[in-house]
Amino acid sequence: MATEPRRGRGEPQSAEPTERVGQAVEHVGQVVGQAQQAVEHAVEDIGSYIRGQREAAQVSLRQLARSAGVSNPYLSQVERGLRKPSAEILQQIAKGLQISAEALYVRAGILEERPAGKVTDAVLTDPTLNERQKRVLLDVYESFRRENDLAGPAGTVSAADTAGAAGTPNETRK
Template sequence: MVEQAGQAVGQAVDDIGGYIRSQRESAQVSVRQLARIAGVSNPYLSQIERGLRKPSAEILQQIAKGLRISAEALYVKAGILDEKPASAVTDAVRADPGLTERQKQVLLDIYQSFRRENDYDVVPASDVSSSSSEEHHHGR
């Protein structure tokens, strides 16, 4: 059990490093540029990308800022946060380069509050037929 947990942590570190590297390459940012933005040394960032070091949440946030991606996405990859189900709206907001990270977070907070508010009043269409038949069945 302990070995498996250690392997899972190691896997998360490998995943985050590879993810950061692929995001950096697709953004056409050099290791040197990203290291400067994130406030870390080139060798340290290189070790993160190769899965030899596990970055702190603060370093991940700076890396995310340098790559112009969501810090939450990096936290999920690093195993710091659990992944939330993605929606088209959430993905679109996070991908919008015209918004700051703060603006994106505010929009997503408002969106989620509306969703929570409506969950109490609205039954998703996929659940309507099954809940109706269950109520009918239990009513007998």
């Protein structure tokens, strides 16, 4: 008959489950701490990015605050990483800096970074397009790319596709 190890006085009978709970609590604490550090880093990162963009555009803090519709102290706190701006404020700041709101959203951790390409870069950096137009163009572009990926290898076009695409000037497409 196997015997359990003897425990000292006052030691609980279920020390092993208690230890496991303690370890789990400690692990959760570490994960929460890491998540908090990541959020703090993202806030600092977005602030320094905004400051860098503002300085590159040669716009004063006061000018940017006015064009973004926020107070000078608030914008200063954002740039120093003391405040985390909302998506709406980021969009206003992006307009004031004449940059893509998407770039700020990615820096702030609101959006995941998408692989950039020549077309994407051209659309995002075009100063004549507003944010809604950029988003629509990129959405259409991505839908065409997905459609072509589903259709098969690039450059594979059937004779029916070519005939249908050529059409006659008076032909109405459905």
